[in-house]
Amino acid sequence: MATRLVVARPYTARIRSRVFGILERCGLRPADDDVLPAGLSDDEVLARLEPSTGLVLLIPFHAHRDARGQTLNGLDLIRRLREERPGFERTPVLCPISNVGLAAASLMLSRYDEALFERVLFLHEDELDDADAERTVRAFLAGELAPELPVPSA
Numbered sequence: 001m002a003t004r005l006v007v008a009r010p011y012t013a014r015i016r017s018r019v020f021g022i023l024e025r026c027g028l029r030p031a032d033d034d035v036l037p038a039g040l041s042d043d044e045v046l047a048r049l050e051p052s053t054g055l056v057l058l059i060p061f062h063a064h065r066d067a068r069g070q071t072l073n074g075l076d077l078i079r080r081l082r083e084e085r086p087g088f089e090r091t092p093v094l095c096p097i098s099n100v101g102l103a104a105a106s107l108m109l110s111r112y113d114e115a116l117f118e119r120v121l122f123l124h125e126d127e128l129d130d131a132d133a134e135r136t137v138r139a140f141l142a143g144e145l146a147p148e149l150p151v152p153s154a
Helices: 013-025 042-048 074-084 099-109 133-141
Strands: 004-008 055-058 093-097 120-124
Touching (some): 013 133, 042 074, 099 120, 120 133
Parallel strands (some): 004 055, 055 093, 093 120
């Protein structure tokens, strides 16, 4: 079974190149038309996604705005995907998160049902260069790792 990587609203080069490097070493590389650009509304992203076997989603936290000025972030997109789109309940999602976004995401997660994020692996910016990052992603995709919700470090 082939694995297809779809990336929704990727970070800029600073984090993107590090995350894409890990994923490429894991055998995941998105096709050009499977990279949905920053600024797309949640509705536009949801309309472009179809559930399928072997699908892996990369949805960064990446708080920013769409073309109409509406605030966007990966957690709201993941929540909507799980709640509104049948077939995505168990799709693995990789969610890179910057140090700046970590505290905000942690607060946001406290408002959501934890079950929505069961198959989400948060890739903290500080851990992207760790030797274990690739092994962690592989274990998650193989279903051998229960992801932890992001918690700001003290």
